[in-house]
Amino acid sequence: MTAQLRAFVNLVTRTPAGRVIVELIGQAQTDPDLSAAFLARYSRPCRDLAVERMRTAQAHGQLCAGIDPEVLVDQLWGACYHRLLMPTPPLAEEFAANLVTNLMARSPAFRLTGRTGPEWTDGGSGPRQGGPRG
Structure with a gap:
């Protein structure tokens, strides 16, 4: 998860596509x-x-069954979108890593089960460049 979130942060903060995404989000608020x-x-x-x-x-037993996947995605990526659109403090990869750490370390409901797979390590393999965005 950390690798996916960091890739998303990198995409939206360090590439021209990121600026386009921000502009599209802003314009979409008034253009149905x-x-x-x-x-x-x-x-x-x-x-x-x-x-x-x-x-x-x-x-695969890598994440507790009691977690609502949709809420988890909203918690992680929603916080990044908030910092992207309200850039004080700025969105940074360290923030993304801290989000995952805080969720996993601070709440028993969000603990990893101990079994891992390559797609859930910080090895950088995620669903695609930039990770989930939305």
Whole structure:
């Protein structure tokens, strides 16, 4: 999860695509057609992918079964989007790592089960460049 969230932060803070994403989110607030297109082509597919990755982790015993994958995605990526859109303090990869650490270390419901797989390590393999975004 940490690698996926860090990849997302890198995408939106260090690439030209990140600036475009911010602009599209802003414009989508007042343009219903753009909002629908952004959700259909970008945000919803990325969010669905992230939720599916969490469910896969649960199925493999890597993440506690009691965790709601949709809420977990909203907690992690939602906090990043908040910092992206309200950049004080700024969004940084260290923040992304701390989000995961805080969730996993501070709440028994969010503990890892101890069994791991390569897609859930910090080895950098995530669903795709930038990770889930939405």
